[in-house]
Amino acid sequence: MEKNSEEFIYQKLKKAIVKGYIKQGTKLVETALSKQMDFSRTPIRSAIRRLIYEGFATYETNKGASVIKPTLEEIQETFFVRQQLEKAAARLTAERITPAQIDHLQSYLDEEIRFFETRDIDAYYRVNDAIHLLIATASGNTVMVRYIEELISRTKIYLILFDPFQTMPFNPSSHEHQQVVDALKATDPAAAEKSMEIHLKSSYKGMKIPLIP
Secondary structure (H helix, E strand, O other), X not given: OHHHHHHHHHHHHHHHHHHOOOOOOOEOOHHHHXXXXXXXXXXXXXXXXXXXXXXXXXXXXXXXXXEOOOOHHHHHHHHHHHHHHHHHHHHHHHOOOOHHHHHHHHHHHHHHHHHHHOOOHHHHHHHHHHHHHHHHHOOOOHHHHHHHHHHHHHHHHHHHHHOOHHHXXXXXXXXXXXXXXXXXXXXXXXXXXXXXXXXXXXXXHOOOOOOOO
């Protein structure tokens, strides 16, 4: 029962954060949330820990948990580093990717289109991550993969918070991902690197980031 309550609370809080009903920087106080949501503090605490683990909230000693409030500089720097690493990964992968991995990527692209059409945001970002991680993994550089995985997790939070996913009439990422996969299939390192650069720059520019103090 507590587990079901935790899932319900987690989904409700996450949705409120994504929709902006709970503002960035807001403190997540167990006692207040327990009273507002009419649940005991145990599942509230577990849900908050999950939000912290996934990057939607942060925790500071003596201050407690708060909804993440990234600075513009932090977002820019994180995307810059991700771009550099994924460009390098795409170049390496173009030289060694297998037909089976290409087929796997293509199936992910099909899923991405379907999830965008149904506006399933969780599934959409899950398959989006899978596309980038498979490209990174195929590079054969395990150290690079670990850093890219961490950067994907961090930037995904920014994309969820600032990407106009629900109001976009079409998904530019599908076409951009296809260009990356086509370059990999053609074993063209320069084209793969350039396509990845274009895609990640587009992802950053597509976010509706307010002026963050």
